Amino acid sequence: MPKAYVFTRYGGPEAEALVERDRPSPGPGEVLVAVRAAGVNPVDWKQRTGYRRPGGDARPLPAVFGNEVAGVVVETGADVTGFAVGDEVFGNPVDGGYAEFALLPVAVTAHKPAALSFTDAATLPVAAATAYDGVRQLGLPAGATLLVTGAGGGVGVAALQIARDAGLRGIGVASEGKKDFVESLGAVHVPSGPGLAERLRAAAPAGVDGVFDLVGGETLEDxxxxxxxxxxxxxxxxxxxxxxxxxxxVERARTAAVLDEVGRLAAEGGLRPFVTRTFPLERAGEALRAVEDGHARGKIVIEVAA
Ligand SMILES: NC(=O)c1ccc[n+]([C@@H]2O[C@H](COP(=O)([O-])OP(=O)(O)OC[C@H]3O[C@@H](n4cnc5c(N)ncnc54)[C@H](OP(=O)(O)O)[C@@H]3O)[C@@H](O)[C@H]2O)c1
Incomplete structure (x- = not known):
């Protein structure tokens, strides 16, 4: 039977398990995908703790981890147009993605550009799409300055690149160890930590035109x-x-059109996913811990054997 990495109750890592389960069947408007790669995001472990999206419910148990995948369509549900068995796709699964098979609603599924690997494509539906939505929401004109906190993480790295692509000047707040990384994205690096407000005033004496925060708390206040x-x-x-x-x-669009757009940007080189670590499905717990410690560099991806 196909494998999936699940949480069986709300709580800590002890609630996690690699299980075997029946292959899911696609409902109307869904495709079943043989997963090749699944992106790891903070929301994955937050859902394990019982986190609810605003206005939403906690994930019903047992729940398969994961909110972004890339893979190959193996079955199509009723009312599906534009996708066929054998298509290489990426998108937001309806019921988890750390698994050999995942269900993707076609409303949040896009064709994977041939130039993109499955591993890179799996980083786009949550992190890159959030970055894209945020930069678009701010609507800053070319030449304006955008400050991004958490600049070395999954969303921040994508946000700085999408901003650069839009002609914005980037300032990235990240730990000292990520200075070179942030600068490689064309941004000015400002070290995070106590005294941030003063360092920001020194780095941007005339102020900034927009802030895209990915940390919260005092960092956001500063x-x-x-x-x-x-x-x-x-x-x-x-x-x-x-x-x-x-x-x-940040207002999330959660549309196939945004996925198409970030896929195009990535395929054309304007958006590098920066996958810094990969793990096999059997070691999904280690992948989660690497994100849960709060200091990921770029993206962490679970690769699923074909
Ligand atoms: N609303 C949505 O739809 C949506 C979508 C995606 C993500 N998010 C949220 O956005 C946030 C970022 O997501 P992500 O995927 O980019 O996470 P990530 O890859 O884990 O990156 C987070 C970054 O925050 C930095 N950081 C952690 N603690 C910090 C602190 N105390 N002070 C300053 N920087 C700190 C870390 O950098 P250093 O190592 O340099 O400290 C890390 O690179 C998360 O809270 C996530 O849940 C929301």
Missing amino acids: AATVLEDPAKLITGADRETVAKLGGSP
Whole structure:
């Protein structure tokens, strides 16, 4: 039977297990995909703790981990047009992705450009698409300055590149060890940690035109001090603090059109996924721990044997 990495109750890593389960069947508007790669995101372990998206429910148990995959279509459900068995695709699975098979609603599925590996394509549906949505939401003109916190992580790395592609000047807040990494993305690096507000004032004496926060808390508060217009303050990490500061959470489009766009950017070289570590499905727990420790560099991906 096909394998999947699941959590069996809400809690810590002890709730995780590699299990065998029946191959899922695609419902209307869904395709069944043989997974080749699954991106690992902070929301994956947060869901294990019982996290709910605003207005949503916690994942029903047992739940397969994962919210972004790339793979090959092996079956199509009713009412599916535009996708056929054998197509190479990537998207947001409806019921987990750390598995040999995953169900993708076609509304959030795109064809994988041939120039992209499955591993790289699996980083796009959550991290890169969030970065794309955020940069678009801010709507800054070319030449404006965008400050990104958590700049060395999955979303931040994509945000700085998408900003650069849009002609924006990037400032990236990240730990000292990620200085070269952030600078390689064409951004000015500002070290994170105590005293951030002063360092930001020194790096951007005239202030910044937008802030895309991916850390929250004090980092978000410090970043807001160099921004004049709170409408240009967004976060993927901390709804409470951003509301207090007059900003807003990143608005996710969650459409196939955005996936097509980030796929095109990645295939054309404007968006490098920077997969820094890969793990086989059997070691999915280690992949999760590497993200759960909060200091991932670029993206971590689970590769599933064909
Ligand atoms: N709303 C949405 O749809 C959505 C989608 C995707 C992600 N998110 C959220 O956005 C956040 C970032 O996601 P991600 O995938 O980019 O995560 P990630 O890959 O784990 O990166 C997070 C980055 O934050 C930095 N960081 C951690 N603690 C920090 C601290 N105390 N001070 C300063 N920097 C710190 C780390 O960099 P250093 O090692 O340099 O400290 C790390 O590179 C998460 O909270 C995630 O849940 C939301």
